[in-house]
Structures are given as structure tokens and as C-alpha cells.
Amino acid sequence: GENVEQHPSTLSVQEGDSAVIKCTYSDSASNYFPWYKQELGKRPQLIIDIRSNVGEKKDQRIAVTLNKTAKHFSLHITETQPEDSAVYFCAASIEAAGNKLTFGGGTRVLVKP
């Protein structure tokens, strides 16, 4: 089955700096890659997603890149703010296989003011 690895497990950045989280996946058939943000004690919420026919997607301060050949994708957060502090999860799924999301282990991001 699919295996998703996520690095780093923790990330501390100064407010205003950029943060980058990287994920690799094992199943070349995976074609949907969402990123979820989970604040302490809250539910995971989608922040951005990308499909395999696109190499990059951007939404304000957040961007995701996908390298299908290398089977890795990354989340980039620019101009980080204290409210970006949370746990971020990458995931992968095969759309034709029931949209089963396999999550990475999560990255705890701390933005220091």
C-alpha cells in the first residue's frame, strides 16, 4: 500500500521567514496530494491541494510543488506569522481507489515572534 514520509517532524522559524515541509510517497499511482493544518485541539483543515497533472499551485502565502518523477511534494509557507503555528500533514491518495488518504507523520511548526 501507499506509504508517505514527511520531514521534518518539527520546524521552528522566526516570524517573517519561510517554512518548507517535504513529503515523499511510494505509490506512483497516487494522483491527489492535499495538505492539512491542525491547530492544537482542533480538527484537521485543508489548506491546499494539488493533482498530479499540475507541478505547482499557489494560494497567497502558501504554495505546493509536486515532482511526480521523484515522487515527492513540498509545502512552502512564506512570510510566516504566529498563527501559522500548528501541525501540518501531507497526504496522498489514488482518486480511483475510494479517495483513501494516506497521511504523513506530521510536522509541528512553531513560528517565533
Add this chain to the structure above:
Amino acid sequence: DTAVSQTPKYLVTQMGNDKSIKCEQNLGHDTMYWYKQDSKKFLKIMFSYNNKELIINETVPNRFSPKSPDKAHLNLHINSLELGDSAVYFCASSRVLAPAYEQYFGPGTRLTVT
């Protein structure tokens, strides 16, 4: 208006008991899911239903039994609870199976087995 709701929010019980968690979504979605998040924050899918039909059934002990009475509801019943069942259980829903759409998560149910 709550999109995906779960009850109860907290559940503390003893080993060997049977308990249920209920989930409801008012988004008109066709697909619902149960996830388990363990103490290390690892999120893993357990079950998925599409139009009341079970489509994903991961390697979960058969003490866990999901039930979907209709498209808007997905319940999780757990028999003979064990210490290792302690976790946060999230229900989620999405519009359709494919193409993949955002999965909306409920607030979670924190289960503590003593």
C-alpha cells in the same frame, strides 16, 4: 451551522466496555470516513462509506463496527474496549469519491480507556 458534528466530544470508559460514537454531516456529501489519531498525532483511515456502502475497511480489529444508516450519518461502535483504543477519533466527509475533493473533518472524539 456545524458542517460535520460528532458526539460525544469526550468519552472516558473502562476496559471491556462497549461504546459508540456518532457522526452527522449537513453538507449533502456522499462519502464519510472514520480516522484514528493516536497519541503521536499520526492520522490513519479506518473506514469509508459511500452512499451507505462500505468501500474502505482498513486493518482494524473487528471489535470496531461502523454503521451508516443514511448518507448523512456514520456511527462507530467499539466492543470490548482496550487501553490501545485510546485516541482521538475523527469523522470526515467529502462530496464524492472521485475526483478527490476536500475531506471535511469533525471536531473529534477523545476516547480514553482506563
